[in-house]
Amino acid sequence: MPHFCYSKSGVLYFRMIGSTQDTICAVSTPQGRGAIAIIRMSGRLSFDIIERIFSAKKSIHDIAHGCMTHGTLFRRQQEREVIDNVLIAKFVSPRSYTGEDTIEINCHGGIYVVQEILHCLLENGARLAEPGEFTKRAFLNGKIDLLQAESIADIINAQTKLSLKSAQQQLSGNVSDKLLSLKEQLKKYLALLEIELDFAEEDIEFAARSELMTYIDSMKDEFERLIVSFRYGKILREGLHLALAGKPNVGKSSILNRLLEEERAIVSEIPGTTRDVIEEALDIQGMLFKISDTAGIRLTDDSIEIKGVEKTQKALRQADQVLFVVDASHALDDSDYIVLQQLESLQVSNIVLVMNKIDIDSTHVDLDFVKKFEQSCFISAKTGEGFEAFKEKLVTSNLNHNIFDGGIVFNKVRHLNALKKSKESILHARESLEKKLSAEFIALDIRAALETLAEITGEVTTEEILNDIFSSFCIGK
Ligand SMILES: Nc1nc2c(ncn2[C@@H]2O[C@H](COP(=O)(O)OP(=O)(O)OP(=O)(O)O)[C@@H](O)[C@H]2O)c(=O)[nH]1
Ligand SMILES: [Mg+2]
Structure with missing residues (x-):
């Protein structure tokens, strides 16, 4: 099948698809021990190679497309040195994933047995596949387009329902x-x-x-x-980078722990507890968040804390959204405004004001200050109050759910x-x-x-x- 390509000099040229003559093989399941492993082979020699090393009631050539057969794989046909009892699935070109003749070997999932089978396929004329080569062949053979090929990698890498x-x-x-x-x-x-x-x-x-x-x-x-x-x-594909920012002791690490539902970060009543940036992945309503807890921002002479604050600034610069945490049980002070100035100087635009510790007292909350923020939440990391609405806001402020009603996204x-x-x-x-x-x-x-x-x-x-x-x-x- 002809295919349009650009040469490096930018000239459009035709290329014959399927000119890749090699038969390729690779282990498709993760490395390590397991119940079964699957080895895949694709290319014009696939059935001949299997015929040479596999013994079953029927020859591989007599097995129908899409069917599986049970048999024994031998290292050498004459000496009959058994490698494993396996199930083999056969897919005939063009009705396979790659569009070529394809074999899938389901063997026992041991590290050594898998290596032996691969070795045997290589000895008989296959070569090791490069990363993504099966999907590349599917693309080159017109089974899928490039967008669909990319989406296969995205499916493998997806960590949440929405991705x-x-x-x-x-x-x-x-x-x-x-x-x-x-x-x-x-x-x-x-x-x-x-x-x-x-x-x-x-x-x-x-x-x-x-x-x-x-x-x-x-x-x-x-x-x-x-x-x-x-x-x-x-x-949807990579997740949203979220960073917690605020002066020391406002409850940033406590918020991280409550979101993760585990004691991930050390929490204490001593200001300046968190020194380093702590990053964790979090699934909220099917959406992936990569959340960073940071060292509280304050003016300090402590060289370790200064390094922590520098790392905080880096995390804030890289964040897609910043949660500016303040202590709702106390009136705002200069330290809160120093943090706000930092956010402004770092040109952080997507900010959610998080008023924490409402379980103690929220009568000090300055509503005029709150109104300056497009988005705000009132929570208690201690009791969990307000967390459902808080999580909802994190999702809705960043994702338009209509995108799944026929909306198209490029990623x-x-x-x-x-x-x-x-x-x-x-x-x-x-x-x-x-x-x-x-x-x-x-x-x-x-x-x-x-x-x-x-x-x-x-x-x-x-x-x-x-x-x-x-x-x-x-x-x-
Ligand atoms: N009552 C109450 N106490 C809280 C709440 N959140 C945090 N605390 C307490 O506030 C103190 C500081 O909490 P942390 O989570 O360590 O605060 P932080 O902002 O991470 O502090 P640094 O790491 O020093 O910047 C701890 O004693 C927590 O138990 C809350 O919602 N209510
Ligand atoms: Mg902390």
């Missing part, structure tokens, strides 16, 4: 479908502009300029929505850059329209927008991009 849901949406193809409909529209206008070029001497406009302008404006809005979706996509910097580049090309086409330039100029930009969109799904791609994407996969996937 899994988002990756599943991408695998189902609805993100690819969205791009397809954008491309179809662009292609329609490009075709009209290209007809105009063919009839250049007759000065006919096949693509009505006012209609094209309206269309480009609506495309611009669409691109902007998709660019904004990256914020959600990234949060990789690669996608974001391509969307921005396509939008640029569209805006350029708009400029050409405004300047009443000829169809040639408008078509040039629309074609550029189309090609950049095609990079996202991998219709147009480079070896470099593919290597970059698939090298982050695990071996055996």
Whole structure:
């Protein structure tokens, strides 16, 4: 099957897919001891290799697609040195994950037995697969597009319900479908502009300029929505970085412990207890948070504490959202304002004011101060009061739940850059329209927008991009 590729010099070229002749193999289950392990082999020699080293009632060639058979794997067929009793599944090209003839060996999950089987496959003509090579072949053989290939890695890495849901949406193809409909529209206008070029001497406009302008404006809005979706996509995939900040002793570590439901950080009534940044992952309502408890910010001569405060500042700079914790049982003092100044000087914009210790007394709360913050919570880390609403706020302030009602999210910097580049090309086409330039100029930009969109799904791609994407996969996937 031909496939469009760019060479390193940027020239678009055809490439024959499936030219990879090697038969590859790898262990698909994690390394170590377990009940079973699965070894996968894909490529044109898969069935012949198995035929040589496997003994069962039927020859592997007589087993139907998608069926499993039980038998014995031998190191050498003549000497019949048994390696293991195994179950073998057979998938016939093109109806396999990779699109090639594929074998899956279910063997006992011992470290040595797995090594022996792999060794045997290598001796008989297979080679070890590179990371992600099975999925790369699935992509090259047209079984999935690049977005779907990436979503498979996201499914494997998903740590929470929402990250899994988002990756599943991408695998189902609805993100690819969205791009397809954008491309179809662009292609329609490009075709009209290209007809105009063919009839250049007759000065006919096949693509009505006012209609094209309206269309480009609506495309611009669409691109902007998709660019904004990256914020959600990234949060769903990587989690949201949350940092606790406040003067010493306001209860930051106590809040971390209550959120984690364990005594993770040391808590004491001595101000300056936390010296280092403590990072933990947390699942709230299916959303992944990476939360950092930090050293209380204050002016100090203690060299260790100064280092702690420096680390605090670094964590605050990197955070997506900061929880500014104050003690609701006391009036605000200069130390609280020093923390606030720090947040301002670090240009932290996404702040939630957290009034802690409301179990003691909250009559000191300065409501005018609270009103300065778009988001605030009243809690007690000691009793747990207010925590349900607090957790709810952490989720709703960062995630728009409508994104799962057919909303499309893009979650990789690669996608974001391509969307921005396509939008640029569209805006350029708009400029050409405004300047009443000829169809040639408008078509040039629309074609550029189309090609950049095609990079996202991998219709147009480079070896470099593919290597970059698939090298982050695990071996055996
Ligand atoms: N009554 C009450 N006490 C609390 C609450 N939260 C924390 N404390 C107490 O406040 C003191 C300080 O708590 P920490 O969690 O260590 O405070 P911190 O902000 O992490 O302090 P540093 O690490 O020194 O910056 C401890 O004695 C806690 O038991 C609360 O909601 N109510
Ligand atoms: Mg602490």
